[in-house]
Amino acid sequence: MGLKRWHMWVGVSLLTLSFLYGYKHALVRAAVNQFVLPPAFSITCLSWSFNAFNKIEITQLCVEHDEFSVRISDVIASVSEINVTKMEIKHRLKASASGGFQARPLNIPLLANRPLLNIDNISVISEALADPLSFSLQETALNELLLAGDIHAQLSLAGSSMTTSIELISPLVQRYSAPYLNSLKGKLLLTYDGMSAQINAEIQAVSAYLKSQCRANTQVSGSLSAEIDLQTPLALIDLSQMQTKVTLNKCQSGVPEAYIDYVQSTLDKPYVITLPNQLVMTPSTMTVPKVVATNASSDEIIIQNFQMQLASLDLDFVGRWHHHSNTLGQLTNDVTVKVQDRQFTSEHQIRLQAPQVAVNNRVFHENTFKAKFTAASDLVFDRVNISGSGEAHSNRVSQVDSQFDAVNLAFDFSGAYAEQYQLEANFTLISDAITVQDNQLDDLVIEAGLSIDAQQQLDISVRSSAAQLHLPAGQIDTIKQQFALRSQFDIDELKSGDLSIEINGNTRIDALLLSGIRADNIKVETQGQFNRTLSLEHIVEYADLSVLLEHQLLSQRHPFTITVAEQPIQSLQPLLIGIAPKLQLSSGTINGKIHGDIHTQDASFSAELSDASVLYDSHYVENIITAFSGELSSGEINIINSKLEIEQVRSGAVLSNLSADYMLNAQGAIISNIKANVFNGQVFLPQLALFSEQQDLEVLLSNLDLGMLAEAGRDAGIALSGKVSGKLPISLNNGAVSIQNGQLYNVDVGQLLVQNNASVDALKAQQPSLETVIGLLDNLTVNTLMSDVNLTPDGWLTLGVKITGENEAQAQPVNFNYTHSENIFTLFRALRLSDEITQRVEQALTKSE
Structure with missing residues (x-):
């Protein structure tokens, strides 16, 4: 019975174990x-x-x-x-719990x-x-x-702490490092006990940052340590043992060549960065007491009291950049930066003191500059506000052929951008004197204002004044200018050069004295526009004279047109007072046009003078008519062959219906085919070279009336009739006029009648024996008259007269030789003074003044 019971328990146990083993997975899973x-x-x-x-x-x-x-x-x-x-x-x-992290041992x-x-x-x-x-x-x-693998590390565990050592060559670290980091080596040791952490690191790093053709190479080596209290929580980081060097390569490529010397010391030398020994961090803040970057030659950059809210990225700090070099002197920029509620603001105070600065072949001597700038914006720069003011002074600015003395500049501005631009700016430039070669401008003041309103209307106003402009040929007193520029502002059009600008302005000159020409109260009205090219029109007004100047400023050309509309020539009178005070313009009109290119110094021109009459001293020229055209090329003026007509020239002897051809070229100014009526006859000169100091001329005389010649001689009691012709070889030598071997001869039978002539009657009384001979001349028929004509440079005219004729009353042939000398200059002066027409013109002009 007992054996049977044992077998039964063994069978039950085996059956139970079999059942349990068959369901081991589910049972173990449930138990765990x-x-x-x-x-x-x-x-x-x-x-x-x-x-x-x-x-x-x-x-x-x-x-x-x-x-x-x-x-x-x-x-x-x-x-x-x-x-x-x-x-x-x-x-x-997964979203973190609201309770956050709690430190526990x-x-x-x-x-x-x-x-x-x-x-x-x-x-x-x-x-x-x-x-x-x-x-x-x-x-x-x-x-x-x-x-091993993506992470190379060692980890040691203790009951109350853990220690890890991480290799910075780990693929995971390399994968998540900055893209411009070329090399990162070293080891990071972390000890953690739940309540605190200690970090010690040995770092070697090389980076290359490329931005707009400027490469910044950075080398970092050394150790850092950090103590982190996780209960507070608080981190204290020591970076003082980190050695950081930054080298800038090829950063000058974007700098204009004229400024390379000033930035070379700043960009060529490496910067050594000194980091703080206690950078403080909490879960919400980071505080950096001081960071200093210096290079060996010229620059120091300091950032102090840097504080950042890590959640919102709000931050603020103060900084300074100080530069010192022989090329730029002492330059300091103090800056305060703040970011709050995603709004950025910065304030700058800039100071410069430089004994000498050279830019673009200009040398600035004894310079100072002070300015304040403020900028505010959101972090994506959709809304930007700027403002600032400052002043600059330079004792002297010199160039190869120019110099500015005591230059002062003051400015202020404020602007905003929020989808559209708004700006207000003002500038004032003052200089005691500006010298360019032999020209000097005194007391220059320029004031300019610029505004862009909410409707994007751009307005620029410029006002300038100068006390005096000294020129080699004279001077200009008190110059005042005012210009207004207006446009519908569009930034894209500005960048492409398609911005269209309307220009209006005026210039006032109190007095101008150039090469003996004096003009007072000159006014210039200007209007034009700019759209890729500058086009301007200037109306110059002086007294009654008005001139239109139009010009364009193109990339390769500077075409211009000067137009003088038809106007009385009397408008030119004020300009002539200084250079020809005896010249008076009495009547007539003038018009003209010049078209050319200032850049190539080529021009074509035309002008017309109609019914012009002028009086010079007692010389009167009436009704001048001429039209001419020509060109200026390679510094030479050419006038094509043109016609000149003058109704009368009253200069002692009266010339009428004068006509001539004239031209101007490289060989000189030539007047040809000169014809005029004089003494009821004609005078003809084939050619006269103006401005030639020495030349020989041959004047041809035809059918001059002897009666009018005798009347011109004012010899009372002598009457002549008949006509003479001849030729006069005239020599001009440095302004002196002479005639040698000129000839006159009669062309028909003339008559000589002497009655009540004081000279002849006196001769008869003194020498009664000559009364019979002289009586033959009382009424003489002149068959032949010939005369030699000679003139000395001092005006003495000598006539060697030979007369052959017959006194019909006495039936007596007569041969008569006579030499006559008279100063013709004195004679012509007397004739001019007794010219009633000339006197009346002169009196009328005198009354009109």
Whole structure:
């Protein structure tokens, strides 16, 4: 009976064990979920078996948590070690609890005699990682772990702390480092006890940052340490042992050549950055007391009291850039920067003191500059506000052929951008004197204002004045100018050069004295526009004279047109007072036009003078008519062959119906075919070269009336009739006129009648014996009259007269030789003074003044 009972218990036990083994997976999973794992964890799959008496083989094990799931495959567990072939971890991001992190002392439940753990492959997939993470884990000694793969690290576990050492060459670290980081080496040592953490790192890094053709190479080496209090929480980071050097390469490529000397010392030398020994961080803030960057030659950059709110990225700091060099002197920029509520503001105070600065062949001597600028914007620069003011002074600005003395500049501006631009700016420039070659401008003042309103209306006003402009040929007194520019502002049109600008202005000159010409109260009205090219019209008004100047400023040309509309020539009178005070314009009109290019210095011109009459001293020229045209090329003026007509020239002898041809070229000014009526006859000169100091001329006389010649001689009691012709060889030598071997001869029978002539009657009384001979001349028919004509440069005219004729009353032939000398200059002066027409013109002009 007892044996039977034993067999029964054995059978029941075997049956129970068989049942339990058959359901081992479910039973173990339920037991672990119920009694071993925390509530947040659960085993969702488990498959295991005994590989041997002392080994368990787990083919798969699945653990689920709210934030991750773990799947373990192919595990061999024994008393001495656990070997895992593969572990897959899938991490899921989850909003953090409102309570946040709470520091607690670390308490790791470590077993003294547990088996060592080795995992061949751990794969981590997370939404926080761009790529899966893969590494292996090997426990080389109890609680000493070695990680390899994407992470190269060593991990030491103690009951109350853990220490890890991470190699910075780990692929994971390299993968998530900055893209411009070329090399990163070193080791980071972390000790963590739940309440605090200590970090010590040795770092070697090389980076190259390329921006707009400027390469910044950075080398970092040294150690850093950090103490992190997780209760406060607070981190104190010591960066003072980090050595950082920044070298800028090819950054001058974007700098204009004229300014390279000023930035070379700033950009060529490497910068050494000194970091603080106590950078303070909390979960919400970061504080940096001071960062200094210096280069060996010229620059120091300081950032102080840097504070940042990490959640909102609000920050503020103060900074200074100080530059010192022989080329630029002392330059300081103090700046305050603040970011708050996603709004950026910066304030700048700039000071410059430089003994000498050279820019674009200009040298600035003894210079000072002070300015304040403020900028405010949102972080995407959709709304920007700027404002500032400043002043600059230079004792002297010199160039090769020019100099500015005591130059002062003052300015202020304020502007905003929010889809549209708004700006208000004012500038004032003052200089005591500006010298350009032999010209000097005194007391120059320029005031300019610029505004862009909400409707994008651009207005620019410029006002300038100068006390005096000294020129080699004279001077200009009190110049005042005012210009207004207006446009509908468009930034794209401004960039492309298509912005259209209207220009209006005026210029006032109190007095102008050039080469003996004086003009007072000159007015210039200007209007035009700019659209890729500058086009201007100027109306110059002086007294009654009006001139229109039109010109364009193109890239390769500067065409211009000067138009003088038809107007009385009397409008020119004020201009002639200084250069020809005896010349008076009495009547007539003038018009003309000049068209050319200032850049090439070529021009064509035309002018017309109609019915013009002028009086010079007692010389009167009436009704001048002429029209001419020509061109200016290569510095030479050419006038094509043109016609001149003058109704009368009253200069002692009266010339009427004068006509001539004239031209001007490189060989000189030539007047040809000069014809005029005089003494009821004609005078003809084939050619006269103006401006020629020495020349020989031949004047031809035809059918001059002897009666009019005698009347011109004012010899009372002598009457002549008949006509004479002849030729006069005239020599001009440096302004002196002479005649040698000129000839006159009669062309018909003339008559000589002497009655009541005082000279002849006196001769008869003194020498009665000659009364019979002289009486033959009382009424003489002149068959032949010939005379030699000679004139000396001092005006003495000598006539050698030979007369052959007959006194018909006495039936007596007569041969009469007579030499007559008279100063013709004195004679012509007397004739001019007794000219009634000339006197009346002169009296009328005198009354009109």
